[in-house]
Every structure is written in C-alpha cells, then in structure tokens.
Amino acid sequence: MKKHLIGEVVSNKMQKTVVVLVKETGRDPRFGKTIVKTSKYKAHDENNECNIGDVVEIEETRPLSKEKNWKVISIVKKNTLKVEETQISKEEGVSQ
Numbered sequence: 395m396k397k398h399l400i401g402e403v404v405s406n407k408m409q410k411t412v413v414v415l416v417k418e419t420g421r422d423p424r425f426g427k428t429i430v431k432t433s434k435y436k437a438h439d440e441n442n443e444c445n446i447g448d449v450v451e452i453e454e455t456r457p458l459s460k461e462k463n464w465k466v467i468s469i470v471k472k473n474t475l476k477v478e479e480t481q482i483s484k485e486e487g488v489s490q
Contacts, residue, residue, distance in 0.1 A: 397454040400470060403444045404434070411462060412437050412444045414452055437464040463470030 401416035418431045436459075437452045444450055449471040452464040 398451060398467070399435070399464075400449065400451050403446055403448045403450055406439070406442070406444055406446055410439055410442060412439045412450070412466065414450060414464070414466075429475070435464045436462045437466050438462055439466045444469060445473055448477065 399416045400415075401414040403412050405413040412436050413477070414435050416433050416435060416441050418433070418435045420429055420431065421427070422429050435452060438455070446468060448469050450469050451467045453467045454463060455465045457463050458465070
C-alpha cells in the first residue's frame, strides 16, 4: 500500500520537480495542545503543470533521485492568484 499525502506547492523552480509542504496536526501527549507539524517533500511533476500555491496529491514511489521519492498524482486545487501579484503585494506591504 503506497502512502498518499495532500499538500501545497511551495517551489517549482526545478525541472520536473516540485517541493510540496504537508501539514499534519496532532495533540501534544503531555499538555493536550494542538500542534501543527510541517514536512517538505520533493515530488516528480512530469509535465511541469504545478505552480506555487497549488494543492496537490502526492504518492510514494521508488527513488527517482537522491531526495525525490514522491510523484504528483493530481492537482486538487489550482492557485487563482498569480505569483507576480503576490510578490507585488508583499513588496507594497514592506514599503509602507
């Protein structure tokens, strides 16, 4: 049984590879506080379809390179904002 995870693409600067941020929530065993654990996975994107901000489903696979053991199965949700728009809005916030 292969593992399936859902996460957000945080980088697509490599050829046929994306970096996916997966958030997992759990309870602290001692204090009971909800904790969010994040992990980054490099996943194979054959057609370079994924963009930053997309929510994707990844599946465990054989080692494709030194750090790449996952592949993108499907794009669950496309990012509606363009990357350029988000960078411009961040720069405006810094200058104010």
